[in-house]
Amino acid sequence: MNHLGKTEFILNGDMKKVIIVLSVPIMFNNLIQTLYSLADMYWVSKLGSIEVASTGFVWPVLFLILSIGMGLTIAGTSLISQYLGSKEKNQANKIASQIFLVAIILGLILSIIGYISTPYVIKLMGANSQLYSYSCKYLSIMFLDIPCYFIFLVFGAIRQAEGDTFSPMLLNIIGAITNVILDPILIFKFHMGIGGAAIATIISKVIYMPYVIFLLFMSLERVHIPIKFLRLKRNLILTILKVAVPTCIGQSFSSLGFIFLNSFIVSYGNDTMAAFNIGNNINSIVMMPALGIGTALASVVGQNLGGNRIDRAKLAFKTALCLSTIILVIGGSFLFLFAGNVIKIFVPEAKDMEVIIQGKYYLKIISAGLPLMGIFQVLIGIFQGSGHTIYSMIMEMGRLWFIRLPLILFFKNYTNWGSPSVWYSMMISNGIICLIGIIIYYKGAWQKKIIKMTNTC
Structure with missing residues (x-):
């Protein structure tokens, strides 16, 4: 073609x-x-x-x-x-x-x-x-x-x-x-x-x-x-x-946020850090379809907005949301049911039992929230494709700096949950930021074409 x-x-x-x-x-x-x-x-x-x-x-x-x-x-x-x-x-x-x-x-x-x-x-x-x-x-x-x-x-x-x-x-x-x-x-x-x-x-x-x-x-x-x-x-x-610029700021501060996140995780010990890294590598493989759908959505939304096909841009969002959610529900269910078996592929059972225990727990929690990550990626895709990257910046920065890291600090200082509090903070922050993203989507400001701002010289 x-x-x-x-x-x-x-x-x-x-x-x-x-x-x-x-x-x-x-x-x-x-x-x-x-x-x-x-x-x-x-x-x-x-x-x-x-x-x-x-x-x-x-x-x-x-x-x-x-x-x-x-x-x-x-x-x-x-x-x-x-x-x-x-x-x-x-x-x-x-x-x-x-x-x-x-x-x-x-x-x-x-x-x-x-x-x-x-x-x-x-x-x-x-x-x-x-x-x-x-x-x-x-x-x-x-x-x-x-x-x-x-x-x-x-x-x-x-x-x-x-x-x-x-x-x-x-x-x-x-x-x-x-x-x-x-x-x-x-x-x-x-x-x-x-x-x-x-x-x-x-x-x-x-x-x-x-x-x-x-x-x-x-x-x-x-x-x-x-x-x-x-x-x-x-x-x-x-x-x-x-x-x-908003995209650069969002991704840069997101990177810095993950540096701080790692420092909190390592404070619970090397086993927790190892469990987090292994779980994230496994999670990244399952997340690939959602990442691909979110990236593809950007060009679909861009072309349809350019052609004044707003209803079709909305259809693209809903279709991407459905596909991403279905795939991640299936992938998340598999990880939830077989978390221990999957972790053992990457960790020798005889040497690192504590890593296996923590990795299994982390994988179960994060797999239950995988559909939220799919929604997050689709929302990022539509805001970036429409050119209203200020909204994707809000989501990327807000999730880490204004929700996740404060939650981790709160749980660390006011609860005795230990390392699982980090995993709970991650899932809660994903849920809150997705809700914020959905509200931004339905407000409809993303539907305005950004190419109106350019001249033809």
């Missing part, structure tokens, strides 16, 4: 089929990325526990930087999809060109600043000795990947706005396979250690970057980047920032 057929499909096709066709490649891509991360961690773990700790230690720093690129991605998907729904491809090309320019400039600036400041950032985070050395080496190299990462995010945003979720998935698979192959070669064959893992990540993106650039500039029948539009336009940049 070509891009015009995709737009027609999104605007007029059977909605269940639309959501499923667009979300399946995203789900598969998320699965590939998860398997790649596990393989990557496997090879790094062969070096030692400090090397593994170093990659996890610097991840919040990387995520804070990457959230800026993710904000551009969401802005691009929202704006471009609405212009495509309005049959204004030329305007979509202009937005694509501006996002590309901003991504290049920001990517280079953040890469240089990050590379230079890495030792100071790691020291400020409290690392010393070998953890400091390995973290500096890994993070400084990973900062060199930022420009390529941002460019690929722009490509993904453009293709997703068109309804093409397959092309980004295919390139990600190529990159993941390349990375897995290069990891042992660079880490052990060339004796690069943890630096080899970072270099493998960069090469896995650089290898297909020329093809991505070619598609961005030369796919003339699709949304592309005409050379004549490669000049910064103040009014378009401001429009992009109005959509991107």
Whole structure:
């Protein structure tokens, strides 16, 4: 199906089929990325526990930087999809060109600043000795990947706005396979250690970057980047920032919130932290369909709002909500019934019985609330797709900073529930924020097209 057929499909096709066709490649891509991360961690773990700790230690720093690129991605998907729904491809090309320019400039600036400041950032985070050395080496190299990462995010945003979720998935698979192959070669064959893992990540993106650039500039029948539009336009940049900045803030503060959450969890002991990490890895696999549906929903809502098909945008939301809820009720029921068996796959029973006990309890509680996470992802998808990212920012920040963390503090100081209080806080915060999101949805402000704010210059 070509891009015009995709737009027609999104605007007029059977909605269940639309959501499923667009979300399946995203789900598969998320699965590939998860398997790649596990393989990557496997090879790094062969070096030692400090090397593994170093990659996890610097991840919040990387995520804070990457959230800026993710904000551009969401802005691009929202704006471009609405212009495509309005049959204004030329305007979509202009937005694509501006996002590309901003991504290049920001990517280079953040890469240089990050590379230079890495030792100071790691020291400020409290690392010393070998953890400091390995973290500096890994993070400084990973900062060199930022420009390529941002460019690929722009490509993904453009293709997703068109309804093409397959092309980004295919390139990600190529990159993941390349990375897995290069990891042992660079880490052990060339004796690069943890630096080899970072270099493998960069090469896995650089290898297909020329093809991505070619598609961005030369796919003339699709949304592309005409050379004549490669000049910064103040009014378009401001429009992009109005959509991107709330997303960047929401995701950045969400990342910081999870850092604080980890500090509360680890205060209950290493067994609790281990149970939380294992449970989250299991939970992330079950959550993949909901994440895919929420991401796919953004382009469906964007195109239908652009085409003044508000009723169809609402239908997309309700369809996505039903599909996500059904899938997570089934997945959650399975986890609830077999929590102990699933945990034992990842934990040796003879060595870590306490981790198994806590992990089983956590998995049962969190599995009962999985449908709430599906509702959360669908709400995020509709607010991001409509371009009213201030609402998704409210949900992301509010869930952690204004509900979950205060609840954890309250339960820790005024109850004797122990570590289960963290799990209860997580489920309660998900329920409250979903209720707030539903109220925002029914108020209807998200239905206003954001492309009215742009000029046609």
